[in-house]
Amino acid sequence: xxxxxxxxxxxxxxxxxxxxxxxxxxxxxxxxxxxxxxxxxxxxxxxxxxxxxxxxxxxxxxxxxxxxxxxxxxxxxxxxxxxxxxxxxxxxxxxxxxxxxxxxxxxxxxxxxxxxxxxxxxxxxxxxxxxxxxxxxxxxxxxxxxxxxxxxxxxxxxxxxxxxxxxxxxxxxxxxxxxxxxxxxxxxxxxxxxxxxxxxxxxxxxxxxxxxxxxxxxxxxxxxxxxxxxxxxxxxxxxxxxxxxxxxxxxxxxxxxxxxxxxxxxxxxxxxxxxxxxxxxxxxxxxxxxxxxxxx
Amino acid sequence: xxxxxxxxxxxxxxxxxxxxxxxxxxxxxxxxxxxxxxxxxxxxxxxxxxxxxxxxxxxxxxxxxxxxxxxxxxxxxxxxxxxxxxxxxxxxxxxxxxxxxxxxxxxxxxxxxxxxxxxxxxxxxxxxxxxxxxxxxxxxxxxxxxxxxxxxxxxxxxxxxxxxxxxxxxxxxxxxxxxxxxxxxxxxxxxxxxxxxxxxxxxxxxxxxxxxxxxxxxxxxxxxxxxxxxxxxxxxxxxxxxxxxxxxxxxxxxxxxxxxxxxxxxxxxxxxxxxxxxxxxxxxxxxxxxxxxxxxxxxxxxxxxxxxxxxxxx
Numbered sequence: 001x002x003x004x005x006x007x008x009x010x011x012x013x014x015x016x017x018x019x020x021x022x023x024x025x026x027x028x029x030x031x032x033x034x035x036x037x038x039x040x041x042x043x044x045x046x047x048x049x050x051x052x053x054x055x056x057x058x059x060x061x062x063x064x065x066x067x068x069x070x071x072x073x074x075x076x077x078x079x080x081x082x083x084x085x086x087x088x089x090x091x092x093x094x095x096x097x098x099x100x101x102x103x104x105x106x107x108x109x110x111x112x113x114x115x116x117x118x119x120x121x122x123x124x125x126x127x128x129x130x131x132x133x134x135x136x137x138x139x140x141x142x143x144x145x146x147x148x149x150x151x152x153x154x155x156x157x158x159x160x161x162x163x164x165x166x167x168x169x170x171x172x173x174x175x176x177x178x179x180x181x182x183x184x185x186x187x188x189x190x191x192x193x194x195x196x197x198x199x200x201x202x203x204x205x206x207x208x209x210x211x212x213x214x215x216x217x218x219x220x221x222x223x224x225x226x227x228x229x230x231x232x233x234x235x236x237x238x239x240x241x242x243x244x245x246x247x248x249x250x251x252x253x254x255x256x257x258x259x260x261x262x263x264x265x266x267x268x269x270x271x272x273x274x275x276x277x278x279x280x281x282x283x284x285x286x287x288x289x290x291x292x293x294x295x296x
Numbered sequence: 297x298x299x300x301x302x303x304x305x306x307x308x309x310x311x312x313x314x315x316x317x318x319x320x321x322x323x324x325x326x327x328x329x330x331x332x333x334x335x336x337x338x339x340x341x342x343x344x345x346x347x348x349x350x351x352x353x354x355x356x357x358x359x360x361x362x363x364x365x366x367x368x369x370x371x372x373x374x375x376x377x378x379x380x381x382x383x384x385x386x387x388x389x390x391x392x393x394x395x396x397x398x399x400x401x402x403x404x405x406x407x408x409x410x411x412x413x414x415x416x417x418x419x420x421x422x423x424x425x426x427x428x429x430x431x432x433x434x435x436x437x438x439x440x441x442x443x444x445x446x447x448x449x450x451x452x453x454x455x456x457x458x459x460x461x462x463x464x465x466x467x468x469x470x471x472x473x474x475x476x477x478x479x480x481x482x483x484x485x486x487x488x489x490x491x492x493x494x495x496x497x498x499x500x501x502x503x504x505x506x507x508x509x510x511x512x513x514x515x516x517x518x519x520x521x522x523x524x525x526x527x528x529x530x531x532x533x534x535x536x537x538x539x540x541x542x543x544x545x546x547x548x549x550x551x552x553x554x555x556x557x558x559x560x561x562x563x564x565x566x567x568x569x570x571x572x573x574x575x576x577x578x579x580x581x582x583x584x585x586x587x588x589x590x591x592x593x594x595x596x597x598x599x600x601x602x603x604x605x606x607x608x609x610x
Binding site: 011012040041043044045131133135138141142146147148150155168169179181204211213214219220 | 307338339351365385386387423429608
């Protein structure tokens with residue numbers, strides 16, 4: 001991983017993970033956001049409203065025909081078999097890490113369930129906020145407009161409109177956000193010019209969840225050589241002689257591999273992917289921070 | 297029945313300054329009988345600042361509501377399906393599929409739904425407009441304003457974040473004594489317990505505070521969607537921000553700059569939009585509003601002829 005990509009946010013960045021109030025996972029690898037940026041650029045180039053994602057199949061076609069090929073121009077990829085030393089495993093992943101918090105210019109890597117600054121062993125002082133996301137449906141709105149609510153069986157009396165369940169349910173969600181505004185992703189970058197173009201899209205669009213409500217505003221980025229570590233077996237760092245995973249890989253691939261590996265601080269996640277779109281996958285993945293002990 | 301696929305696309309980036317003319321209440325946590333202003337941690341300069349803020353979701357809720365009211369009045373709706381009520385007024389929820397294909401039909405028929413996004417059945421239709429938090433301009437947040445809106449001419453300020461919020465006491469009383477003055481007799485079931493009075497405290501942002509704010513298109517907008525956005529913005533001119541609007545809170549003036557281009561690389565045309573006490577829309581934007589209004593004026597007939605929608609919107 002030859003490149004460090006620093007991204008600064010002005011408002012809290014909500015990755016799918018921090019939204020779920022799970023504190024032990026990092027933001028997902030940057031290829032997810034870059035895939036979105038490619039998709040977005042293509043939507044303008046083609047100039048068709050049909051490109052707005054309205055169903056899964058359209059997204060699937062676009063991913064195969066447009067997004068993955070362009071993403072492969074920006075980032076190098078490898079196979080999980082290549083990582084594990086078993087060529088029979090062919091699942092592909094891009095060579096890009098999960099996001100790691102940066103404080104005072106120092107990156108904190110996940111080792112096990114903790115964020116550690118590699119040089120000094122300092123732990124990250126992680127603080128967080130709770131942000132409410134509410135949604136209300138007020139039946140009085142219809143009354144004030146003189147509109148009668150109806151179902152297939154006829155007019156529904158106002159007192160029978162239920163806002164505790166069903167399609168009119170009032171929502172009171174709370175999102176946990178880290179008070180971390182700088183993150184770094186490490187990647188094997190093939191085309192820095194194209195990467196910059198995509199990061200410009202993210203600067204305009206923002207990153208992560210709830211962008212439409214003002215979260216994840218990107219205000220700057222910086223691309224520089226990775227001087228923080230030398231990756232081993234493509235996606236590992238080796239503090240204290242241990243192999244610590246830098247990005248998610250499929251659980252099934254590791255389990256089916258002929259390479260024997262013992263996992264400590266194993267962190268798995270269900271319903272997530274090992275390549276974009278991370279939100280759309282039904283895999284089980286091993287998360288970054290998991291420690292691999294290769295058994296010879 | 298559906299909008300024609302248009303080639304014209306709009307990339308919109310808007311930013312501006314707002315000033316609250318009356319106290320602005322936008323509460324988050326309630327502790328006892330005290331409601332506190334919503335706060336957000338932001339990065340400003342090299343520091344992290346916790347500042348009062350009006351959420352983007354709050355703007356989106358208001359805009360969605362205004363779009364729905366306008367549509368209901370234009371279509372002269374007398375009866376509306378309970379499920380569509382949720383979709384138009386709050387964006388709906390993911391539920392078991394209500395009717396196959398109906399979500400797609402709603403999406404293609406109503407530009408304002410495409411703009412704000414909604415969930416229907418098992419499908420989530422993403423919003424095409426992203427709205428920022430409105431952040432009060434103080435010494436502490438100036439760095440944020442300059443970083444997020446680099447082209448915005450930010451007025452300098454000597455205000456500190458601690459100076460812009462204050463607490464006020466409000467009361468609500470069910471005053472049955474007034475019934476006797478009017479010689480009215482309350483039924484036993486309606487009569488409240490004597491002396492029922494509520495005192496509560498609300499934290500608010502003091503009047504004459506400047507806010508920075510912005511919004512943008514997350515996906516390319518068609519001309520009708522752009523027209524819908526402009527129409528909604530003009531309707532919001534008369535609306536208050538935040539809560540307690542009926543008590544006079546949240547009256548605001550806004551001055552937005554709209555940068556509009558057809559592609560990310562194309563030259564951006566700049567328009568001005570003024571909302572609040574004075575409503576002023578750049579004349580060059582009027583054709584888009586007119587196109588949206590013309591489309592919705594024809595919708596009533598189209599909806600009533602549609603085999604699915606005529607049963608749900610009457």
